[in-house]
Amino acid sequence: MARGIAKAVGVCFLAGVVAAQTPLGPSEYTVPGVFPTSVYESYYNDPTATTAEPQPVITDPITHVTYPYWLTNPETIPQEDTWETHPLPPTASSSQLLDYAVQQIISISTSPIFSSDTCAACQASLEVAKFLALAAPAEGPNLAIRLCEYFDYADDCAADYGIFTLGATLTQVAAYADAGGYDGQSICNQFLGLCPDPPTSPLDLTTWFAKPKPNPLPPSRKATGQRLKVLHMSDLHIDPRYTVGAEADCSAYLCCRPSSYNDHSPNVTVEPAPYYGAYYCDAPFPLILAAMQSVPVLTGTEEYGFNFSIYTGDLVSHDPGNQLSKEYTVYSEVRYRAQNSPYNIGPELTDQFNWDYDHLAALWEYEGWISSETAQQARTHYSAYSVQRHDGLRIITLNTDMSRRDNYYAYINLSSSDNSGMLRFVTDELQDAEDAGDRGERTDTPLIRSVDRFSPHVIAGVFFGHTHEDQLSVRRWKHTSLYTPAYL
Known part of the structure; x- marks a missing residue:
């Protein structure tokens, strides 16, 4: 509808122009030599001068702020806007960083972009873990637990990856390892099977040994004939x-402990642990x-x-x-x-x-x-x-x-x-x-x-x-x- 109205108005306007047949004005116009100073009430410089841009004093009718001369003065153009606010996101708390890290890693794992490249997905996730370990190290073990639970990596994630077990170790490794490089690829290969096995880091043997191998080899010391034991x-x-008497044929290693049990006989000990030890203990x-x-x-x-x-x-x-x-x-x-x-x-x-x-x-x-x-x-x-x-x-x-x-x-x-x-x-x-x-x-x-x-x-x-x-x-x-x- 709006387009139709605009089109009609345009047609009417053109028709009016054609019907009036008013001739155009002169093809040239000469600017008066003097700047029309009456346009503005006051100026920072002499507006009648022809060697400089007139600098009128402008006051905002809404804020009633009079803008300073240095704002438009070509000799003092600001290089940085340091007097106004430039909002940044608020600082996230440690718990928020943990939530964001979990969300990002899950997002990476489910993204179709990474569906054909599990290694890249794993290393990208390690990068997220790295920044959390550096910014909020106390949340590192919690990240390990939550990811373990989400990906069903272990039966008891809190026991395996909490702060008192491997959680602190994993947080240190995440913080100091080159997650996007060789370290990350090796971690993803060894512990998650998501990257190919990287080649061993080369060792420069040209300077490694202080001396070359003797050729011929020095003679061996003459044997004494005495046999060493x-x-x-x-x-x-x-x-x-x-624990003597505990379950020695348990379903979850280590056996021969009070908490050991056999899945097929959880309430009755199948093989009591003998005094001198058992195979699975x-x-x-x-x-x-x-x-x-x-x-x-x-x-x-x-x-x-x-x-x-x-x-x-x-x-x-x-x-x-x-x-x-x-x-x-x-x-x-x-x-x-x-x-x-x-x-x-x-x-x-x-x-x-x-x-x-x-x-x-x-x-x-x-x-x-x-x-x-x-x-x-x-x-x-x-x-x-x-x-x-x-x-x-x-x-x-x-x-x-x-x-x-x-x-x-x-x-x-x-x-x-x-x-x-x-x-x-x-x-x-x-x-x-x-x-x-x-x-x-x-x-x-x-x-x-x-x-x-x-x-x-x-x-x-x-x-x-x-x-x-x-x-x-x-x-x-x-x-x-x-x-x-x-x-x-």
């Missing part, structure tokens, strides 16, 4: 909370002590003992995270859930696991296993150290938590092939051994390149743990009869 133990997993003290008593008898070392012993880790029981604590860890003399962070994680968190390294070093020194100098080395190298026997044999220990897949802290700064410095430590120790003509045995080594470089003339053997099986592995050098054994 070595005891290698690992993964005892002592359970001081083991960690080891009670009677079993461990019986095993220790049997070792010298079964190995024929009752009279003279072993030349030396090696223990490759894991004493703590497999408790759920919410049942573990620093005190229980110290009691068990082992690191809590293999969660150790690198020293360079951040200035506020650098020493968060020093209590563990200090305690272990002090225990080993107290037992007379290492000297005070070696104990200091252990305190500053994540409990790693090197000792030497009188016959020149070196034993180099490592903390492999920094290379364990289930250590969340290992996913910070993965672009560095040696973020913790542990590989640098063992390489330098092996170089010192080579320079001195020593041989060494390494426990828990993650760097195969160092094995290649210093074998077989320096490394006599590699000892691991954690598989819960007796295993033997041999690495043989191409086109030679030389090899390095590994014992698990």
Whole structure:
């Protein structure tokens, strides 16, 4: 209708013009030389001058504000509007940030844009978690719990991911990891299966080793013919909370606890836990002590003992995270859930696991296993150290938590092939051994390149743990009869 009226008016107007046949005025107009000063009451400058723009004084009839000269003066044009308000959104509270983070991550997970790229969706979600961890770190564990519940990731999300279990660890990792880069891709691959397995960070071997491998290899020390007896133990997993008579055939590991039950017989114990332990349970003290008593008898070392012993880790029981604590860890003399962070994680968190390294070093020194100098080395190298026997044999220990897949802290700064410095430590120790003509045995080594470089003339053997099986592995050098054994 409006369009029709406008069209009709236009037609009438044109018709009037045509009907009047009024001739147009002159084709030229000459502006008077003097500015019509009567248009405005007053001016900031001389309006009659022809060398400058007239600057009338303007007063707003609504606000009654007289606008200042500097607002229109070409010599003082403001570069920033600093005198007016520029509204910003209000600061969100920590709980609001948590709600927004949950909403954004759910939105990302359901967006059709990411439907064909789960890896991009996962890393985008990690970026959201990262900003929450930095802006409202106390909400990090709550984010983990809520996402766990939404995606049905665990049976008891609060127990697994609360502030007193993995929640604090995950918040630290979210804050310091490169969520959009290599770290994020690795996290999404390892823990969620949403990204392809990224390649290992390259290690520049051109400058890694202080010296090239000797060629030919130095001659081995002449064997004395004396056979050494070595005891290698690992993964005892002592359970001081083991409960005799509890369900040993439980449906949810760890069994042999008062809360253990069998889904098929929740009210009646199917297999009461015996005094000396059961298959699905960690080891009670009677079993461990019986095993220790049997070792010298079964190995024929009752009279003279072993030349030396090696223990490759894991004493703590497999408790759920919410049942573990620093005190229980110290009691068990082992690191809590293999969660150790690198020293360079951040200035506020650098020493968060020093209590563990200090305690272990002090225990080993107290037992007379290492000297005070070696104990200091252990305190500053994540409990790693090197000792030497009188016959020149070196034993180099490592903390492999920094290379364990289930250590969340290992996913910070993965672009560095040696973020913790542990590989640098063992390489330098092996170089010192080579320079001195020593041989060494390494426990828990993650760097195969160092094995290649210093074998077989320096490394006599590699000892691991954690598989819960007796295993033997041999690495043989191409086109030679030389090899390095590994014992698990």
